[in-house]
Amino acid sequence: MSSGHDTPEDPQPGPTRESRFEPYEVNRPIPVAVLSVAFALAAWGVATLWVDQGAVEETAPEDEAAEVAAAGPDGAAVFEANCQTCHQANGLGVQGAIPPLAGSRYVTGPAEAPVQILLHGIDGPISVRGADYDGRMPRFGEVLTDAQIAAVVSYVRSTWGNAAPPVEAAFVAEQRARFDATRGPWAGGAELGAVTGIAARLGGGGTDTSMESAR
Ligand code: HEC
Missing domain, CATH: 1.10.760.10 (Cytochrome c-like domain)
Structure with a gap:
């Protein structure tokens, strides 16, 4: 019984707890709500592109012709x-x-x-x-x-x-x-x-x- 009254020593001398802290990736799964919103946005984007393309294909030639006719060649x-x-x-x-x-x-x-x-x-x-x-x-x-x-x-x-x-x-x-x-x-x-x-x-x-x- 030599040092029973001693203040307990840190069993691992060296850096304090804070400085030993290393950042790490939180391996938390992305919430379902966030995922579904992302998918919804992506789907909406593709759908919009699709629809717009159809619209452009259908109307562009007429629109351009009308513009050219209005302005005339330069x-x-x-x-x-x-x-x-x-x-x-x-x-x-x-x-x-x-x-x-x-x-x-x-x-x-x-x-x-x-x-x-x-x-x-x-x-x-x-x-x-x-x-x-x-x-x-x-x-x-x-x-x-x-x-x-x-x-x-x-x-x-x-x-x-x-x-x-x-x-x-x-x-x-x-x-x-x-x-x-x-x-x-x-x-x-x-x-x-x-x-x-x-x-x-x-x-x-x-x-x-x-x-x-x-x-
Ligand atoms: C490859 C060269 C060339 C090109 C390109 C050309 N010309 Fe000419 N142009 C001539 C020559 C050479 C004459 C004279 C022909 C002759 O002696 O019979 C001439 C004559 C003319 C004349 C009658 C003479 C005068 O000077 O007023 C007019 C008007 C004319 N060109 C307008 C045009 C216009 C507008 C364009 C474009 C759409 C054009 N040319 C493109 C070479 C050219």
Whole structure:
């Protein structure tokens, strides 16, 4: 009996109880209520996706078509995609090779001219703003719709200082119906003017901005 009166010693000297504590994962099962809510949410999500997809598939084409019809194609975008490489972003073309659209009587004069050039292409002598060209422009009759041609023609008629009135898709449709789609490109400015009957309204050389109001 040597130390009966001693204060009891900690049988495991060393760190206190608190510092020995190690965090551990509580292995408590997720309550059924939480699980069922999670499943319900997941099911609802899938169902919503499913239903929405059906709705999108059913209505999207009509909605888009309606929007496009309301807004119409973007003439600037059609120009950028189909004309800009040749006629340039500033509408001035390439000296000696590609005629300018800025200030051209074929753009701002009678609307038949740009529309017919786009529908069939043009390949022959043409005089624009006092300079002679004899190049070849491809046709866009099969590439662009009536609405796209109307949009891009309206764009070039109202950009770079051009100030001619816009053209409608219906006007392009009329012009499309006038000549066989396989007639080949216009053989230059003179033939275009003679065959379409707009030679007088196209006028001669010069800067041609006086033709703006002619249609
Ligand atoms: C591959 C090059 C090329 C592309 C692309 C092109 N053009 Fe042309 N364009 C020409 C050439 C070359 C001429 C002159 C043809 C000639 O000498 O007979 C011309 C002539 C014209 C003319 C009559 C002359 C004038 O300068 O006013 C108009 C209008 C016209 N283009 C508009 C357009 C529009 C709008 C587009 C886009 C839809 C377009 N072109 C795309 C090369 C091109």
